[in-house]
Amino acid sequence: MTSPLTVIPPGERAVRRPHGDGAQRMGFFTDTTVCIGCKACEVACKQWNDLPADGSVFRRGGSYDHTGSLGANTWRHVRFVELLEPAETGYLPQIPATSGDLDLVGAAEGAADMSRWVFMSDVCKHCSHAGCLDACPTGALIRTEFDTVVLQPDVCNGCGYCVSACPFGVVARDHDDGRAAKCTLCYDRLQDGLEPACAKSCPTDSIQFGPYDELVARARGRVRALHERGMIDAYLYGAGDEPEDRLAGGLGAFFLLREPPERYGLPARADSPVQENVPQATAAGLGAAAAALVGVAMTLVGAHRAARRSQPRRRLSRRA
Amino acid sequence: MTRSEPTGAGAGAGHRRADQSAAKAGERRSRAAEARRHDEAVPDARDARPATGKPASPAGWRRAARGARVALHQRGWADARWSFLYGRGDTRYAAPIEGDADGVAAAARRMRLETPPPAELRGPFLQPPVWTWEVPLYFWFGGVAAGSSFVAAGCDLAGDRRSARLARAVALAALAPSPPLLVADLGRPLRFFNMLRVFKPRSPMSMGSWCLSAFGGLLAGAVSADLLGRRRAATALGAATAVAGTYLGSYTGVLLAGTAVPVWARSRAFLPPLFICTATANGAAMCRLALTASGGTPEGHPTRAALATVETLAMATELAVSTLNERRLGSLAKALEDGRAGRLMRAAKWAVRAGLALRAARSAGPAAGHLSSALFLLGGLAFRFGWLAAGRASAEDADAVVTASRSGQRLLEPVVRERLVVERRHLDPAG
Numbered sequence: 145m146t147s148p149l150t151v152i153p154p155g156e157r158a159v160r161r162p163h164g165d166g167a168q169r170m171g172f173f174t175d176t177t178v179c180i181g182c183k184a185c186e187v188a189c190k191q192w193n194d195l196p197a198d199g200s201v202f203r204r205g206g207s208y209d210h211t212g213s214l215g216a217n218t219w220r221h222v223r224f225v226e227l228l229e230p231a232e233t234g235y236l237p238q239i240p241a242t243s244g245d246l247d248l249v250g251a252a253e254g255a256a257d258m259s260r261w262v263f264m265s266d267v268c269k270h271c272s273h274a275g276c277l278d279a280c281p282t283g284a285l286i287r288t289e290f291d292t293v294v295l296q297p298d299v300c301n302g303c304g305y306c307v308s309a310c311p312f313g314v315v316a317r318d319h320d321d322g323r324a325a326k327c328t329l330c331y332d333r334l335q336d337g338l339e340p341a342c343a344k345s346c347p348t349d350s351i352q353f354g355p356y357d358e359l360v361a362r363a364r365g366r367v368r369a370l371h372e373r374g375m376i377d378a379y380l381y382g383a384g385d386e387p388e389d390r391l392a393g394g395l396g397a398f399f400l401l402r403e404p405p406e407r408y409g410l411p412a413r414a415d416s417p418v419q420e421n422v423p424q425a426t427a428a429g430l431g432a433a434a435a436a437l438v439g440v441a442m443t444l445v446g447a448h449r450a451a452r453r454s455q456p457r458r459r460l461s462r463r464a
Numbered sequence: 465m466t467r468s469e470p471t472g473a474g475a476g477a478g479h480r481r482a483d484q485s486a487a488k489a490g491e492r493r494s495r496a497a498e499a500r501r502h503d504e505a506v507p508d509a510r511d512a513r514p515a516t517g518k519p520a521s522p523a524g525w526r527r528a529a530r531g532a533r534v535a536l537h538q539r540g541w542a543d544a545r546w547s548f549l550y551g552r553g554d555t556r557y558a559a560p561i562e563g564d565a566d567g568v569a570a571a572a573r574r575m576r577l578e579t580p581p582p583a584e585l586r587g588p589f590l591q592p593p594v595w596t597w598e599v600p601l602y603f604w605f606g607g608v609a610a611g612s613s614f615v616a617a618g619c620d621l622a623g624d625r626r627s628a629r630l631a632r633a634v635a636l637a638a639l640a641p642s643p644p645l646l647v648a649d650l651g652r653p654l655r656f657f658n659m660l661r662v663f664k665p666r667s668p669m670s671m672g673s674w675c676l677s678a679f680g681g682l683l684a685g686a687v688s689a690d691l692l693g694r695r696r697a698a699t700a701l702g703a704a705t706a707v708a709g710t711y712l713g714s715y716t717g718v719l720l721a722g723t724a725v726p727v728w729a730r731s732r733a734f735l736p737p738l739f740i741c742t743a744t745a746n747g748a749a750m751c752r753l754a755l756t757a758s759g760g761t762p763e764g765h766p767t768r769a770a771l772a773t774v775e776t777l778a779m780a781t782e783l784a785v786s787t788l789n790e791r792r793l794g795s796l797a798k799a800l801e802d803g804r805a806g807r808l809m810r811a812a813k814w815a816v817r818a819g820l821a822l823r824a825a826r827s828a829g830p831a832a833g834h835l836s837s838a839l840f841l842l843g844g845l846a847f848r849f850g851w852l853a854a855g856r857a858s859a860e861d862a863d864a865v866v867t868a869s870r871s872g873q874r875l876l877e878p879v880v881r882e883r884l885v886v887e888r889r890h891l892d893p894a895g
Contacts, residue, residue, distance in 0.1 A: 170541075178549070213588050275724060281670035282655075283662040301658045302651020304594035305669045308723035308859070311869075313590040322651030339544035349549040354541065362550060364568045365558030371567065372559060379571040386569050389577065406581040409589055411869035413577070418722045421732040422668055425721035429714025429736025436713075436744040437614045437706055440774050444618035447770035 169291035169356035170334060172343065172397035173363045174265050176408075177370065177378065179350035181222055181263035185342035186211060189220040192330065192341035213409070216318035219327035220267050220342045225407050227260040264408045265342070265351055268293070268314045268327035269382060270396030271416065276326070278418035279309035284324075291356070292329040292396060300324055311392065311414035329397075356396065360384060366400060377402045381410060392416060581870065587862035590724055593855050598649040600848040603716045604746070605645070606676070607739060607844065608638040610713030611747015613683065615774075617706035619767060620699045627767045629690045630758060631751045632702055635709075636687050638750065639680055646676075668722050672715045679708040713743035720855065726868035727799040727858035728851075734789040735851070738782055742844040745778035749837035756834065763830055772833060776823045779816050779840050782847075786813070795867060799858035800850070808850030815843035 189195065195217045200210045209224035274293045277285045284299035285306060295306075295315070300323040306315045307324060315326045330340035338344070343353035352359060360383045370378035379402075382395030392414050405412050550557045612635035619628035647656040660677065664670035686701035717736030720728040728735065752771040755761045761768055790797040800809050819839035822832045858864050 207586070215591075278666050279669065279722065281662070281664065281667050281673060282658040283664070284658070299655075299658060299661070300652070301655035303649075303659070303669060304651065305667070305719070305723075307591045308593045308725055308728075308855070310591065311724040313588055313724075316591045317594045317651050324651070334541070337541055337543075339541050343544060349547050352547075352550070353544045361561060362558050364566055365561045367568050367571060368561060368566050369556060369559040371571065376571070377575055379575040380568060381572070381576065384568045385572050389569070389573055401575070403575075404579045404581050405576055406585055406866055409587060411589060411865065412581065413869045414724075417724045417729050418666060418668070421729050422666070422718055422722040425718040425732040425736050426668070426714075428733045429718050429740060430710055432737035432740040433610075433710035433714045436740050436778065437617065437710060439777070440614040440744060440748070441618035441621050443770045443774050443777075444615075444622040444624070444767060447766035447773075448622040448624060451766035 169396065170329065170354065171270065171292075171356040171359055171395075172267060172329070172340070173352045173354075173359040173383075173400070174267070174397065175350050175352065175363075175366060175400045176262060176264045177375075177400060177402065178348045179222070179263040179265055180348055181224060181261075182347065183211065183222045184345045184347060185220045185265050185351055186218065186222055188341040188345035189327075190217075192333070193219065193328075195219065214266055214268075214314050214316070216316040216321070216325040219325075220265055222263055222265045223408055225262045225264065225403065227262065227403075227407075262403065262407075264399065264401070265346075266408070266410075267342070267397050268329070269312055269392065269398075270327075270329060271391075272393030272396070273416040273419055274392070275309040275311055275416040275418055276306035276315050276324075278416050279305040281305060288331060290329065290331075290334055292331065292334075293326075294328045294331050295324060295326055297323055297325070309417055311411060311417060313409070327397075360398075363398065363400060370400075375402065381405055581866050585862040585866055587865070588860070589862055589865040590859040592859045593723070593725060593852070594651075595649060595852060597849070598645040600852045601845075602642050602645040602649075603739070603848045604845045605638050605642050606716060607713055607743030607848075608746045608750050608841075609635045609642070609679070609683075610709035611743045611745065612638060612751050613679070613702070613706045613709035613712075613747070614744060615747055615751045615771065616686075616702045618770075620702055622767070622770075624767050625695065626760065627751070627755060628702060629698075630754055631747075632683065632687050632690060632698075632705070634751050634754050635705070635747070636683055638747075639683060642676065643680075668715055668719045671711070672719060675708060675711045675715060679705060679712045682708055714740050720851065723855070725855045725859045726861075726864045727793065727796050728855050730793055730796055730868055731789055734785060734792075738785055738789070739848075741778045741782035741785065742847055745775045745782065745840050746844040748772075748774040748778070749840045753834060753837050756830075772823070772837075775837060775840055776820065779843070780820060783813065783816055783820075796858065796864050799854040799861060799864060803853070803857055805850050805853035805857050808846045808853055812843045812846035812850055815839045815846065819843065 190197070198212050198215060198218050201212065202208065202210050207224050207226060209222075211221060212218065213223075214221045270292045272291075274285070274287075276295075277287060277293050281303060282299055282301055284296045284301075286294055286296060288294050302317055302322040302324065304317050304324065307317055309315075315324050317324045330338070330342075333340055339353045343351045352362070363380055364384055367378050367380055367384075378400060380398055381401050382391045382398035385391065385394070393416075399408075399410075401408060545551070549555055612631050616628045616631035616635060619625075619631055643656075647653045650656055659670070659673040662670060663674060682701055682705040686698050686705055689695075689698035689701055714736040717739035721732035721735050723729060731738075748771045752768055752775070755765075755768055755771075790800060793800075799805060816839070819836035822836040822839070825832065
């Protein structure tokens with residue numbers, strides 16, 4: 145019999161297999177070198193998960209990317225990274241006016257300045273040390289039998305802690321719905337043996353889905369192949385790292401990149417902020433609070449003692 | 465009355481005309497019925513249910529029999545296994561790997577950690593915190609309640625039962641608005657009870673919810689014991705309340721520190737003590753004002769004098785620790801200095817400084833003492849609103865996020881921003 149209250153022990157391993165050996169860790173390997181920026185994955189994700197559109201605005205600061213960023217209703221987002229010739233004053237291309245007539249000639253001329261134009265299909269990283277999972281006070285966020293991190297919308301009460309606890313800016317709270325939302329790695333499809341919608345729709349196999357170990361092995365081989373071809377800047381973001389360099393304990397959805405991570409809006413280092421900061425913060429807070437409690441008590445006791453020491457004389461004099 | 469009949473069935477030759485009109489009417493009727501049936505079959509609202517299950521949930525259907533095959537179902541995600549790109553040898557997509565010494569980890573370290581970040585940072589890197597005014601207001605109320613519980617326990621120890629009773633009443637009054645504020649801040653307020661669905665020591669918010677419940681229960685018990693005149697029970701429950709108050713007053717700082725927001729996370733060792741300082745000072749100030757208002761404690765009463773000392777010391781500590789933390793934060797402290805957060809933090813600091821100055825002026829009368837207590841309370845409130853606003857600004861500041869993620873995390877090491885900027889200017893291909 146299960147008790148109505150689930151106790152989650154502090155020593156719980158971030159990655160565990162609640163269903164025994166039947167299931168294995170599944171993940172995404174997103175290879176940005178073959179991404180063509182078609183955004184089919186975004187569309188497929190929205191269609192399968194019934195997510196509303198977020199509107200279409202060219203990103204402020206200049207970019208042809210017009211679908212914003214990851215959010216409560218965008219669980220896959222193809223980021224456009226325009227790299228201009230070094231001679232240019234900045235990195236930002238001249239984007240044609242978003243309202244009125246579209247200046248196609250100007251757009252083409254702006255594109256000519258670009259030395260490279262890279263795309264990256266961003267998604268929830270399904271971290272081994274998941275900040276959102278550590279932060280969630282209701283147990284709405286769970287780790288599934290596929291070692292993915294899934295938010296159960298029927299449990300979430302919209303406290304918003306996971307939003308701030310995600311070091312990758314993935315989880316968001318929908319304004320109208322009130323609950324947090326993020327990629328589920330198509331948990332419903334996985335259970336039926338189907339690959340996630342975004343990976344299914346990817347026309348260039350930039351998004352690859354499969355058993356985690358197989359994916360990591362293939363990704364390592366890919367990096368090696370690129371290195372052999374002279375692309376020595378190719379590297380894996382989130383897999384194949386030495387233990388001390390790991391990103392959030394290793395990412396269930398990892399990427400092959402060729403630029404510093406900040407170009408893609410990713411942090412160079414990340415870990416679950418809860419695991420990183422809470423023990424020290426709690427110790428500091430409880431220590432300070434104990435000191436404050438003792439200080440308050442001592443001040444009060446001291447003041448009363450001093451008063452009592454001076455009072456008897458007064459009482460004596462009053463009696464006299 | 466109008467029955468739809470099969471058109472033309474059993475129509476005699478002699479009544480062709482009448483039959484024709486009757487047939488037409490019948491056809492119209494059947495067409496209307498068909499349209500009605502169609503309307504009933506297609507609901508007004510779009511059926512938004514996904515093909516199988518619903519997002520983030522197990523599929524809603526069951527197999528007819530155990531192990532039965534489902535159409536399109538492929539074992540082992542076979543649909544993901546075939547690829548024109550990597551499934552065949554002739555694309556040379558990936559090289560064969562031999563052992564672990566393939567330079568993959570070294571390449572990641574070189575590109576991810578040793579290559580400086582680009583000069584132009586384009587976020588967003590983090591989602592800004594979603595918390596609104598209810599949360600900092602709750603932080604303040606919770607702090608006053610925790611501080612008052614300290615005062616009550618101290619008064620019990622000192623033998624001042626009357627002040628202890630009053631301090632517990634103040635704590636209860638400060639605690640009362642806290643749960644409604646927290647519920648109002650939820651995206652789904654009616655599901656507030658889900659907070660007590662799990663007991664999760666890892667999550668500060670879960671522990672905070674449990675602590676708030678325990679504190680509230682103990683405090684209500686202590687106040688009831690006071691009302692019933694059970695002195696020993698009130699003292700014991702009051703002491704337990706104060707112990708719970710140590711976490712209630714500090715976990716709010718832990719909550720902020722346990723996030724990815726740079727200015728909060730990098731203040732992890734300082735935020736909870738800062739919150740405790742203001743909580744203690746505000747609890748003492750509120751109790752002192754309540755004691756004065758209730759009458760019965762004359763001007764020179766030792767409890768009032770001691771509370772004034774506590775307020776002054778706690779607020780002076782807060783000011784000092786705050787300044788130390790801002791020095792330490794280096795460029796990350798920008799979020800605490802600019803914009804709305806900066807205005808709130810400056811207001812808080814000036815309120816505290818004015819209160820301390822009034823306390824230092826010995827010649828000032830009792831009214832000045834009350835004014836400084838009020839200033840400390842306002843300062844504590846502005847301080848909490850300021851920290852919340854700073855978190856929003858910090859999460860939206862791409863420079864701050866990158867600086868925090870790139871620099872080390874030692875307790876007293878300043879977050880070096882300047883070095884990073886210089887490196888970037890030298891090494892970035894943009895010049």
